[in-house]
Amino acid sequence: MTHKNLISLHGGHSGEFCSHAQDDLEDILLRYMDLGFTRVGITEHIPPGREDFLYPDERKLGLTAADLEKRFEAYFQTIRGLQKKYASRIRIFAGMETETYTGYAAHVKSLIRRFKPDYLVGSVHHVDDVCFDYCREDYDRMVSLCGSHEALYQRYFDLQQDMILSLKPFVVGHFDLIRIFDPDYEKRLAVPTVREKILRNLKLIKSLGLVLDFNLRPLKRGEKEPYLTASIRKTAREMGIPLVPGDDSHGVAEAGGHVEKAIAMLTAEGFATDWPDPVFITGNE
Ligand SMILES: [Zn+2]
Numbered sequence: 606m607t608h609k610n611l612i613s614l615h616g617g618h619s620g621e622f623c624s625h626a627q628d629d630l631e632d633i634l635l636r637y638m639d640l641g642f643t644r645v646g647i648t649e650h651i652p653p654g655r656e657d658f659l660y661p662d663e664r665k666l667g668l669t670a671a672d673l674e675k676r677f678e679a680y681f682q683t684i685r686g687l688q689k690k691y692a693s694r695i696r697i698f699a700g701m702e703t704e705t706y707t708g709y710a711a712h713v714k715s716l717i718r719r720f721k722p723d724y725l726v727g728s729v730h731h732v733d734d735v736c737f738d739y740c741r742e743d744y745d746r747m748v749s750l751c752g753s754h755e756a757l758y759q760r761y762f763d764l765q766q767d768m769i770l771s772l773k774p775f776v777v778g779h780f781d782l783i784r785i786f787d788p789d790y791e792k793r794l795a796v797p798t799v800r801e802k803i804l805r806n807l808k809l810i811k812s813l814g815l816v817l818d819f820n821l822r823p824l825k826r827g828e829k830e831p832y833l834t835a836s837i838r839k840t841a842r843e844m845g846i847p848l849v850p851g852d853d854s855h856g857v858a859e860a861g862g863h864v865e866k867a868i869a870m871l872t873a874e875g876f877a878t879d880w881p882d883p884v885f886i887t888g889n890e
Pocket residue numbers: 618623625650855
């Protein structure tokens with residue numbers, strides 16, 4: 606494997622700008638350079654816009670939505686400086702990872718106008734304004750509120766469709782994150798009503814020319830496969846949708862983690878690995 610292939614288009618969350626990450630952004634970028642990356646996308650979480658959508662870790666630290674907005678402004682200032690500083694060694698793309706809580710489309714679009722990111726990672730971490738991926742208790746609560754796992758999955762994929770149509774993110778983040786605390790996810794993803802929505806969203810992604818985040822965070826947790834699961838990877842490959850590795854790193858030790866393994870997996874499964882540079886897809890701002 607040649608080093609020129611190493612890439613991550615989702616990750617680089619840093620302790621400087623994210624309360625559940627570690628280390629300074631510059632040190633994380635230096636780690637990517639040490640590993641031989643020539644391109645990396647950094648996608649810090651967007652600030653919440655209002656207090657209800659603070660993450661528990663931010664709440665615990667006593668942070669407000671205004672604090673996070675200031676921190677996000679500092680993120681863009683810092684990364685723009687680092688892009689220039691290291692331009693001869695690595696191409697850094699300054700991105701941001703979105704949300705789908707109430708009012709998200711207008712909120713994200715105002716952030717886009719203000720910060721002009723190089724590209725977006727479009728992620729769904731909330732269903733009906735409840736964050737489902739932070740802890741199992743909240744996930745289980747959402748299952749009972751929705752009535753069943755299948756109903757939660759359906760709600761998730763509908764929100765994802767809405768987000769893709771509203772934001773046209775170059776990278777669709779961890780497409781099947783909804784399976785995070787569900788050991789029976791393979792069965793669930795094969796339920797016809799769920800599968801139908803998966804196919805619908807993949808067709809939409811294909812028609813808009815977007816790429817899927819081959820998200821490696823589950824490997825870090827010791828799980829058997831990244832997001833997306835094998836059955837969805839197969840469909841994506843048949844449809845010709847690119848999968849691009851995303852380490853979803855939250856610190857120096859995680860930067861670039863499992864990317865070589867991911868590239869080997871993609872190659873073995875017949876995916877192309879000549880990934881395009883991320884771009885901002887205009888028309889939605
Ligand atoms: Zn994070």
